[in-house]
Amino acid sequence: MIVVTGATGNVGRALVHRLLAAGRPVRALTRDPQRAALPDGAEVVRLRSDDPAALFGGATAVFLYAHPETADLLTAARAHGVRQVVLLSSAIIEEGADETHPIHVMHATVERQIRDSGLDWTFLRPGGFATNALQWAPQIRAGDTVRGVFAGALSAPIHEDDIAAVAERALLDGGHEGAAHRLTGPVATTNAEQVAAIGAAVGRELTFVEADPREAGTELYPHVPPQMLERLLRTFEESVGVPPEITDTVEKLTGTPARPFARWARDHTADFGGAA
Structure with a gap:
């Protein structure tokens, strides 16, 4: 089971469709399941911090957005057997960046929390979204x-689906542990x-x-x-x-050009x- 947080967001929704098409069980977390309009094959669950077993029970991997609740989600995920996390981070995290920029602070904080969690991790650092x-x-x-x-x-x-395509490969293929993929x-x-x-x-x-x-x-x-x-x-x-910055990471990891x-x-x- 793969848990997708932010499942009704542009990238999360595209990733849910991709994982289901690959035949993988998906638990889609959203704050409003009634309005999620996600595919029937997804297990749609309300994101509630007071019931971590419902969020992560039986799951092995999770796709995360940077969020103020990330630290609590990581603790709950690890406690229920999750061993892998793929984070949608930001290209603002780079050498020489302005570390006081609010967007940098948010994503750098979450990346640090994930590194400290003990889970296998992969960071996706896209630039501007279409x-x-x-x-x-x-x-x-x-x-x-x-x-x-x-x-x-x-x-x-x-394109949001190009980010989702890289996330799919990071979740399903080996060899992405400890990698920070810059995407454009x-x-x-x-x-x-x-x-x-x-x-x-x-x-x-x-x-x-x-x-x-x-x-x-x-x-x-x-x-x-x-x-x-x-x-x-x-x-x-x-x-x-x-x-x-322009990278060819999407093509290298998915076989299809961005x-x-x-x-x-x-x-x-x-x-x-x-x-x-």
Whole structure:
């Protein structure tokens, strides 16, 4: 049995589908099983810290997101026989990184807890997610203009299913113990180019209109805590015109090249108001 936390998230959901297709039993943890809409083959369980046996009983491996409750989950998992953990971490963990950055602090803390747990571990450190472009979906469904910050910010966005494909291999194959896999998409693309690719996917010409981050930051990122927003915007600004890291890890570990952003856009046309 493999336990998948965050099973209704973009990566977790894709991983559940992959593990079931591989014939592996999956226990999908979610805070709202009634709304999970996961495949019938998955054992869907409410994430409750007061019943660890229901979460981890009979399981041998777990896929984790970085989360404030990770330490308690690790203790419960080990107590119930789990021996392997694959963590969805972040590419922000690297030599020379700003260790005071809130995102770094969160992921570095969880990585340390896992190293100290005594479990076999594998860390997945993806860069920018292609799914971050879903922030533009309401504007694209409403019209042909996307207002955002830093049109020239460069990244190599990775398809969520490519991350799930690497997680699948780390969970099912040997040889990944103690590895930290850095994952990216195959091509650098600007924010403006991503919007254009979404337009091509939905059959409309879209225009990216750059906004002043000092004025639009709170409006465009309402769910980002204020103490983190300034650092996040600074990170975006620092990526303008700067080529991002690009790895071939997805292809090396899965045998299939990472999918470009244009493919991700075509896979998500329905999210932007296009035909599925």
